[in-house]
């Protein structure tokens with residue numbers, strides 16, 4: 024096995040891509056790790072785990088759900104003794120009063136269902152692109168979504184997550 028790290032994530036609107044890029048930068052610059060970033064998409068071949076001793080899996084959240092293919096990637100793989108870390112990009116998680124809810128329902132629950140033992144997990148805030156703001160307002164009128172800032176990504180939390188993961192990936196077992 025090589026020493027490469029895989030960051031495999033699902034996104035609908037691009038916010039998770041930016042979180043993944045920030046994590047990649049920290050792992051490369053501060054921990055001198057070799058990182059490959061992979062977007063999981065419907066119809067696209069999934070990455071081979073063979074080359075990667077450590078894996079980070081992420082997803083954006085829409086209507087309480089992961090990107091389906093990213094959730095399947097987490098749930099359907101046998102990661103063996105690889106170190107696995109998980110994150111989500113979620114509008115609720117960026118709000119103090121909704122953070123615990125987001126963590127419990129969108130992060131802990133999915134990880135528990137997967138049966139994967141993770142070394143680190145975190146829920147970051149998210150960003151709703153301009154084009155989808157009317158949709159958010161519509162959902163609010165239907166009371167399907169509580170109020171959250173349209174860009175509440177907490178970069179500090181993303182960076183802290185990357186550093187914790189970097190430490191755990193590089194420490195001797």
Ligand SMILES: Cc1cc2nc3c(=O)[nH]c(=O)nc-3n(C[C@H](O)[C@H](O)[C@H](O)COP(=O)(O)O)c2cc1C
Nearest residue numbers: 034035036037038039083086087113114115149150
């Ligand atoms: C139509 C729509 C529905 C959303 N539903 C939720 C939700 O149920 N819970 C939540 O935490 N965030 C929700 N969000 C906010 C997203 O989690 C946020 O935009 C996130 O950053 C999306 O990640 P992505 O850009 O990688 O797809 C929603 C956003 C949109 C546009």
